[in-house]
Amino acid sequence: MKKMTDEGFSGGAPPHDYDVTVIGGGPAGLAAAIAADQAGARVLLVEREGRLGGILKQCIHDGFGLIRFGEKLSGPEYAHRYLETLGNTGVTVRLLSFASKIRKQAGGFALTLVSRGGVDTLQTKTLVLSTGCRERTPRQVNIHGTRPAGIFTAGQAQYYTNILGQLPVRRCVILGSGDIGLIMARRLTLEGAEVLGVYEAKQSPSGLSRNIAQCLEDFAIPLLTGHTVTRVFGRDRLEAVEISRVDEGMRPIPGTGERITCDGLVLSVGLIPENELAESLGVWIHPATKGPLCDQRYMTMISGVFSCGNALQVNDLVDYVSESGIAAGYYAALTAERTTAIGLDRGAAGNFAELTTDETFLCLSPQRLDMDYTEREIPVFFRSREERGRTLLRVRAKGREFFRRNYSQLRPPEMERILLPLENLDLDPGDRIQFTLEEP
Numbered sequence: 001m002k003k004m005t006d007e008g009f010s011g012g013a014p015p016h017d018y019d020v021t022v023i024g025g026g027p028a029g030l031a032a033a034i035a036a037d038q039a040g041a042r043v044l045l046v047e048r049e050g051r052l053g054g055i056l057k058q059c060i061h062d063g064f065g066l067i068r069f070g071e072k073l074s075g076p077e078y079a080h081r082y083l084e085t086l087g088n089t090g091v092t093v094r095l096l097s098f099a100s101k102i103r104k105q106a107g108g109f110a111l112t113l114v115s116r117g118g119v120d121t122l123q124t125k126t127l128v129l130s131t132g133c134r135e136r137t138p139r140q141v142n143i144h145g146t147r148p149a150g151i152f153t154a155g156q157a158q159y160y161t162n163i164l165g166q167l168p169v170r171r172c173v174i175l176g177s178g179d180i181g182l183i184m185a186r187r188l189t190l191e192g193a194e195v196l197g198v199y200e201a202k203q204s205p206s207g208l209s210r211n212i213a214q215c216l217e218d219f220a221i222p223l224l225t226g227h228t229v230t231r232v233f234g235r236d237r238l239e240a241v242e243i244s245r246v247d248e249g250m251r252p253i254p255g256t257g258e259r260i261t262c263d264g265l266v267l268s269v270g271l272i273p274e275n276e277l278a279e280s281l282g283v284w285i286h287p288a289t290k291g292p293l294c295d296q297r298y299m300t301m302i303s304g305v306f307s308c309g310n311a312l313q314v315n316d317l318v319d320y321v322s323e324s325g326i327a328a329g330y331y332a333a334l335t336a337e338r339t340t341a342i343g344l345d346r347g348a349a350g351n352f353a354e355l356t357t358d359e360t361f362l363c364l365s366p367q368r369l370d371m372d373y374t375e376r377e378i379p380v381f382f383r384s385r386e387e388r389g390r391t392l393l394r395v396r397a398k399g400r401e402f403f404r405r406n407y408s409q410l411r412p413p414e415m416e417r418i419l420l421p422l423e424n425l426d427l428d429p430g431d432r433i434q435f436t437l438e439e440p
Contacts, residue, residue, distance in 0.1 A: 018044045018092075019336035020329065021111060021124035023099050023277065026054020027318050028309025029130035030082040031325030032332070036128070037089040039333035044124065045091050046113060048098045052086075053079035054132055055155070056318070058162045061183055063210075067319035078318060102127065102281055104343040108304065109281075125336040126304040128328050129278050129292070133271040133310040141175075141269055144231045150238030154180035154268040158187070167191050169264025173241050174198045175229045177205040177212075179316060179413075181268020186215035188266075195221050196260060199243055201228040201250045204387055206268075206413050208316055230257060232265065241265055271314045281305060284347050288363040289313040293347070295370040296378040298328040299335070301347030306332045313365055313381070316415050320381065353397075353431045360385055360437040362412050369422075369433065376423045384410040384437060392440040393418070397425055397433045406440055 020036040022029045025047030033045040051057060056064070059075030066072060069081065086093075094113065097120075101112040108125040135153040152160070152168055158180065160168040170193055174181045177200040185195045198216060203225050205212055216223050224243075230252045231242035245256040273291040275283070284293040284301040291312040292300040299306050308328035309321040335342075353369040362383040369378075384391070388410040395403040403420060410416065420433075427433075 018042050018122065018124040020044070020126050020128060020332045021046065021109075021122075022128040022130055022329065024054070024130035024132055024309075024311070025049070025052040025093070025095075026130060026132050026309065026321075027056055027079065027082065028132070028311070028321045028325035028328075029054070029128070030079070030086060031322040032128045032130055032306075032308055032329030033091045034082065034085050034089060035326040035329030036333040037091050039330050041333035041336055043089075043091045043329075043333075044122070045086075045093045046097050046099055046111075047093065047095050050096055052083060052093070052095070058155075058158050059183075060162050061187070064318050067317065068322055075318075082322075099277060102277055104281065108342050125342060126306065126332040128306045128308060128325075128332050129275070129311050130307075130309045130325060130328070131274045131277065131311045133273045133314055135180075136267070136270045136272065141267060143229050145233065146235065148232070148234040148236055148238050150234070150263050151232065151265045152267065154178070154184045154266055157184050157264075157266050161187055161191060167193060169193050169262075169266070171196065171262045172264030172266055173229065173243070173260060173262050174266045174268060176200060176268035176270070177207050177223060177225075178268040178270065179207040179211050181266060182207045182211040182215040184266055184268070185221050186219055189219050189221065193264075195219075196262060197222040197224055199227040199229065200225045201246050202226075203248075204411075208413060209411070228252065229265065233259070238263055238265060271310070273311050273314065275307075275311060278305070278307065278311070282345060283307075286363075286365075286367060289365055291365075293368065294366045295350075295352065295368045296366050296375065297331040297370065297373060298324060298366070299331065299370070301345060301350070303344045303346050304332075304335055304342035306335075313363065316413060320415065320417065323379070351429045353427045353429065353433060355380070355433045355435065357382070357435045358437075360388075361435065364435060369427070371427065371429050374422070377419045377421045380418050380420045381415050382418075382435065383412050383415055385412065387411050388437065390440050392438045394436050394438060395420065395433060396436075397427060397431060410437070 019041035021044045022033045056075035056079040062072040064078040097115040103110045230244040233240040242257045244252040286293045292307040306328040308324040351371045362385045364382040391407045
């Protein structure tokens, strides 16, 4: 295994000349870089932190890798599997390097990196954006009051506890029932903190069912839906919060406020795909996923720019993150072999069929099918808009149904994956593949 330095693994491709550059060294980026290297490309992996692995480095709980490796792994263990493989490739890794600018040029892209060594510009034929997602911050949450010490995002609380070894709260409230918040409710309890409750403004929880059971029910931590934090108290340090019931529109109901004394408020109120670099290139962003609009190869509507992992859409399983990274890296390597159309906007003029949904879906990806590439089947991911019992998924094209699947239950927090068969489907550019969720 090659030795890791601040500038990356020793060896690798010649400087300033790459077929594929992967931006972001989390699980999606690691998978993409390895796949592109295995496809014969000269690969650069850029990571702004000092270590690869992304958020997995601080996720010491297990449950990772059940699909990919068939066993329960912690986050660091899951990342280590890919790091071992990466060390035996020709991938060049740049750590502590921030991609500040990307510019289209003939045959590819010019990428500006900022690191401890200064500002550097290199050329790459294709890009894989695996920049992950970020948490909504306390400033993005409409809560009356100041912002004293003691208010954390769930990821910040996890970093303090698992990486720094410091307990950030003693008696806390968690707002939002996303998976990170649920996991931190258990983690803080195990470290001796008192978690007074998890409060969710929606009428149903936002996390996976298994996390609700294992992180809250097993530790007798209350979960109250239809409630939110409406006010915080304290100047230098948080002293209390006000909890209010909300109506069906998630508006606080006057007169229902209850003051709860605590020294910590942990926010688990949503994740946002990080796509500033994509937008700077003119990449089309889909309003439902908040990530790039992509085809079945994970290429965006800018030729040569690929997206994967949580930058494409927020996933609930890291196994799906790695799956998208493998595909994006592989297809980026193949695209680098023919660079004539690199950088062109293919959104309006591309040879596409559309994947469309009705109002029963929260999101679906990919959103387009590139007709210049014919696969026997493609993975399609979707979330239902509302909780549903027994449900029939139907997929139609050219007026006929060609795929169906029955579900006993669908929940918005839980992403579903299907393999959609295409080999006997005679599609033309502009055709629509229609997805519907119906009563069985």
